[in-house]
Amino acid sequence: MKFFIDNIWLVALALLSGGALLFPNLQRGGSRVSLLQATQMLNQGKSVVLDIRSQEDFAAGHIRDARHIPLKELKSRISELDKFKSKSVIVVCSSGSQSARATGLLKSAGFGDVYSLEGGLAAWRAQGLPTAK
16 A cells, blocks of 8 residues: 555556557447448348438548438438438448447437448548448
């Protein structure tokens, strides 16, 4: 116990750095899917891709057959996706940071299997996977 009292700043620093390492994992809400898992789901035909990026970004390139609804319009246009409630929905954004918000909206609207693509379209392109314009 004397060690902890004598080195309180060292102990506090260790706890703070450990918390900083855990924070991103705790912040991620929702289920995430890797690029490999996403391509397997798409090849099986059991899922649909929802791209929530801006119109300009979507026009510059997107995953083939992706549905496009910008994140700021998703709440008002979510009914357009009702026919896909029986399928898994893979939500894609630019880097994987915005899609967690969209997965929450979809889950609250009654969608069962909703996933966020890890790394977003940037990771998709970095692996050389195909995109459409």
